[in-house]
Amino acid sequence: MNRLHPLSAVTYAIQYGFMWLWVPIVLVLVLGGIFDPISPAWTPIAAPIGFLAGAAYGIVYYYRFEYGITPDTFDVASGVIARRSREIPYGRIQNVDVKQGVLQRLLGLAVVSIETAGGGNTEASLNFVSESEANRLQEQIRRRTAEVKDRRRKRDRDAAAGDRTESTPDISSGVEDETAAPGDEAETPPGEEGPESTVLDESATEEPPQDRITEPSRPRRQRLFDLEARELLLYSFTSFRPAAVAAVLFVFFLATEPIVDLFVTTAQPFGGPADLGEGTTTSYGILTVVSAINGILITYLLSVAYTFATYYSFQLGRADEDFVYERGLLQRYSGSIPVEKVQSVTVTENPLQRLIGYAGLWVETAGYGPESSGGSQSAVPLAKKGRVHQFTENLTDVETPTFRSPPTMARRRYLARYSLIAAVVVAAVFAIAQITPLERWYFAAVVFAAVPPAAHLKYVHLGYFVGDDHVVIRRGFWSRRTTVIPYYRIQTVSTQRSIFQRRLGLASLVVDTASSRTFFWATPTIYDVDLEDAREVNMTSRKRLQSALRERARDDDLGLSVDFT
Template sequence: MRLHPISAVSRALRYGVNGLSIPFFLVVILNTVGVGSVDWLFLVAPVGLVVGVAYGAMTYLRYEYDLGEDTFDVAQGVIGRTEREIPLRRIQNVDVSQNLLHRAFGVAVVRIETAGGGGTEATLSVVAEAEANRLRREIRERRARVTAEEAAAPAAETAAEPNAGGAAETGTDVEAGERGPATAAQSPSAPPAGAESSATEGQRPATEPTQPRELTSEVLFELSPVELLALAVTRFRFRSLALLIVAIPLAEDFILGLLLSAAAPFGGPSTLDPEVMTGQEMIAVGVVGPPLLLAASILLSVVVSTLEFYDFRLGREGDDLVYERGLLQRYSGSIPREKVQTITLTETFLMRPLGFAGLTVETAGYAGSRASQGSQSAVPIAKLDRTLALARELEDFEDLEFTRPPKRARRRYAVRYSIPIVLLLAVGYLVSTTVAQIPWYLPAVAFLVVPFAAHLKWANRGFAVGEDHLLIRDGFWNRTTRVVPYYRIQTVVSEATVFQRRLDLATLVADTASSATLLGGSPTAFDLDESTVNELQTGLRERLQASLHGT
């Protein structure tokens, strides 16, 4: 099958522009060194345009895809031909996205992601919206069928072994019969009356392949307008800070005017010229600037969150969780439940007083186009009890009491927070004695906050060991509670820095096969007593083996 005809137009235009621009730049460069003439553009540029358009059209004609019974096949390439077969059992997500232009023309981009892949395995840009939905639905159904057949294969082999043994015994009896009548002890016993019907009613024969369940859609969660507003206000999006920094040059005059107006009541300057600004004016700008930047980034974060999670829906189709979200850019995808490694409950310091929490899941080896995110939102925000209920549908973990790190860990945090203040005081004193007189001692006020910050960091860290799960909590501003099933743990690592060893502390790392682990985000319990870490390391290994053997 081929992509939507709009893809041919898009490719022809894109390659046509490239074909037009390359000769243009070549002629300009040659003309600057005295070779050729600008008049060459009227000859070379049209040729480049025609070649580019033709090549773009050929890329469309040479791009084909096919959904088979066991694989998804893609063939592409004009000069060099590339053909790929993607096993359906390896497909982890079929991601469908639409921007405003796509939605206007009724098309979508389909990305095929696989477990353990280094990137997107296949990108169909673009297909009809109905075709995108068909591919997502049929890939999920056929993947479920393939998985069910693979799961049934070992059972069929196991059932075949006794049958083979029985056939051998029967053959022996036949040979004995040829030599003479078999005795009653040698004859195989007849099955008791009703045994066959009882076996049929009691259990399915092992050789019968397991059929996948019909994939029916069930809505589990919908983000209400109130919850969307709470998400936008309580969850800061750090990408908004980067967007704001990029946007500063585009609105430089407005931003500088706003900064000068805000600094004026504090003795700010009339212009941001370092050569004429006094020390007092620099301090005024330094005091007003960061709060303005923070307020603007928070406002932009509200906009970004609203656009990203507008009309968020979470549903269930078969054994997969499916989601849709987005206003300008519409996304839809799936989270395979059998690939879930850990689940994480997130509570920002603004969410906790309001009783809200978010839920994310981390899947096995997901290294696709959004692997840097490390996880996928199952519930961006909801009331804590509702979030816990949805989390327990994925993993039935119990309520546990967390064990905090030893109190001596607070000393380590206090020292860590004090070091930047000491450095800031040293820099301020150096500036005051060499450049201009400034109140360099003002940062010393931050020492009053250090004990409280160290206590909050200590109080929001801990671990809990349950019957089937390990729970790890960390963070104050953005507190996370990670739930790790024992059977998902790959390795248990004990780590200790030089500073931790001085206090007999160590860190426990529970590695899983999730994408966050691949990016260095393994579930980690920090600054525990060294003996506790050693006990946990041994105990978790035993629980892992017990979980794998079903004991």
């Protein structure tokens, strides 16, 4: 069993020291209000005691934390008071993720996270090991995982071959009996050898070198995609990260008064109020518009910086049957995407990216994705649309889809839906006008002008294709997603109908896989098709799912190619 890097002891000591720092402080304050002999003045003495106790616990935790690689499992033992031992089979390991922050890269350290299929949580985390040790663990665990998969496939093939042999009658026994009786062998003249007999015997008795068994050859890594500087800049400026909104709101709540003063100063050249407490309705309106523009601009620039730092020097390669990736400027990530865990492939593009002819490629895995708590992972952040489509076809072997659109009744439904939303917006502005000096509230009715194009754009970007081996679903305007799902990856196919859909004779078809659903990635759905078409697609998908499973069990094939070239 191995221990973490010695600097981990310092890290754990500081971490638990600050965690335990507050325990005696709280106890002194609470008990001081109950018992008179205990005074809050004891806090400066109690705090260092708590820190020292926590630091001691962190050091003991470091010495009690052990990990090791065994032939069948990766073992981790941890815990001071409650001891916990984990044996993680290689067959369940999905990814070995290596992360390095700026300080960690300077110190030559790394965090190794071992993820398993079936959940979004980290199974084991090593904080910290040396960079060379992290690379060694990543490589050895990946190789042993591949060996487990190979042994499993060989066992399944042998079992299938045995079943076919037992079920096939021996029609050649009669011919063999005519040429040679059991136990008789053809005579070989002295000094001569039967063809290939001696060679086969020697190869059968020769033992393979021991090092070839214990240390298999390192898999050759093939580079598949590099995100060029131009593509990185385009991706940064044409995409948006919702995390930027949370960051801006967090900063605003921390420094509300300075930021408001800054907005007031910025709005003054355009006619804003000289002071927040003095101004007219017009000046306050100008302040609101200028502040909104500034907020949007700051959020956008923060999103650009975040995307640039996240996908800086992005590389995608292949090692055996896994995709391997590296990315990151301030915090460096490296990990793998097991091909056999890929549930679906999604091509993403927003209006700006469609305008310049670019798109991205994401894969959905079963249970874990480094991008979030779900299973989404970017395989190609941004590239020419034709290249991304070629990648998709090579990855999934999907035939070129011919999309079917929903009936025109669906467009009428979207027109009615967006009209109701516009009416709610006008009603809200009217209500605000009744309690504020806001005048000309009826100008808000301009939102109705956006209803027809919004309904049309939603309708024209919907489509589906039912192929021989895959179902392809396209939806979305602001973030259009085209998802390719192999039939054998489908978990459930369900038909859903709302009250309004039942009145119009429409239905939606939900195609669910084993990949986790996240807040931003909903389950692929074929929206608002005729009920009979939905039932037909449902039945076809179920039949082809069973056929794909039988064929896959017979051929023992991954079903996904790892060759992008």
